[in-house]
Amino acid sequence: MSYLDFASLDKTPLERDPYDYFIVENFILADRFKDISADFPKVPGPGSHPPSELDIKGHFKGLMDELAGPKFRAAMEAKFDLDLSERPTMYTVRGFVRERDGEIHTDSKTKILTILLYMNEGWESDGGRLRLLRSGDSLENPVAEVPPYGGTLLVFRRADNSWHGHKPHEGPRRAVQMNFVTNQGVVDHEQKRHRFSTRVKKIVSVFTGR
Secondary structure (H helix, E strand, C coil): CCCECHHHHHHCCCECCCCCEEEECCCECHHHHHHHHHCCCCCCCCCCECHHHCCCCHHHHHHHHHHCCHHHHHHHHHHHCCCCCCCCEEEEEEEEECCCCCCCECCCCCEEEEEEEECECCCCCCCCCCEECCCCCCCCCCCEECCCECCCEEEEECCCCCCEECCCCCEEEEEEEEEEECCHHHHHHHHHHHHHHHHHHHHHHHHHCC
């Protein structure tokens, strides 16, 4: 049973200006989106949360198993002409953004590919829409703007010019970020860092009721 539209992924061309990326809207199959959304894990506030600190179950777990599986890895290798056989993956889950989130950046050099999957049912705000940019100077005149809803998939190859960011938004914004990274040490370090942050937020939520 598949959750993902690999046929649409296969026929979507790789864009190379200003860096390598592609976008697939409705990558999560429409008849599976509601089930996955119902099993989306509860996250303790803004920021990125590792799966070890969340209740990953049901259809959401099925989705993540498929993203971590050989078919998706092979699709990324074919699309970007890369050998990812020895490259580990990691993922985090986001449920909210803060107004200060979304600053323009390129991602760390330890990341090879960044995979973003948006899981909001709709999106009215002008903020929170990720923009792919030609420079780190401005959010205006983007190369592309990614719809953050309905299972939209964005994948890009990290580069020194892989600038991206979004206008300010505060509130719920569901997304999964997965990365192919250079080595297992990166996974261990990043997951440890996110685990500590999530545990602090859980403690804070107990005392604040939020």
